[in-house]
Amino acid sequence: MSDAPLTDRGSAPADRSASSAAFSPLYQQIKGLLLQSLDRGEWKPGESIPSELELAARFQVSQGTVRKAIDELASENLLLRRQGKGTFVATHHEAKVRFRFLRLAPDDGKQSVSGSRILDCRRVKAPADISTLLELRSGEAVVNMRRLLTFDQTATILDDIWLPGAVFRGLTAESLGRYRGPLYGLFESEYGVSMVRAEEKIKAVSASDDQARLLQVAPGSALLQVERVSYTYGDRPMEVRRGLYVTERFHYRNSLN
Known part of the structure; x- marks a missing residue:
């Protein structure tokens, strides 16, 4: 889909076979064009996007159509509205966005102080299952890191993370050790990768001896395993x-609509 003018008509464009977008509501087509601009980096994370009036003129549609597209992107945490200031591209450096993929919540509802420690980071040949999930060719390099998250200084999450090696060149244990912000914020600012959605699989597992040692629990303790694939x-x-x-002391919380 290009930035070609669109019309506010209820009917689909004349050539119905040209694209499946022809059958989507107009605001969804505008949403797709905005996503293309975000993907191209036309507006960087944290920057403001043009006003609704400017975008309506650009796409030759009504301001209401643009507003509906922006509303959806805001509900998906891809854009952030600020009263009296405009609409901005979401950034993982913002508190509202930083933990949106982390669904672990304290049972007592009190805010915990979080900490993060990188245990290992190296470039390796991608295991077959990781290659499949990351849509890589067999044998391609990945960056594999292990990280321990604490809440109120108590070990709570042990993460094993794999990233495409070609995209994350230069990511090392040393560079991670110097960084003090959120991990997704680093990906965003240093590698131009914004994580915009994720899919998860959850199951109960028992802690191995090594996992139990790092998480300071007894071997065989029940743990919640969360496998997440994040997408840009x-x-x-x-x-x-x-x-x-x-x-x-925590539970996994999600909202179902």
């Missing part, structure tokens, strides 16, 4: 993350 624009997979969660 265009539904391109950019991360596989397998986390082991200690849930003695």
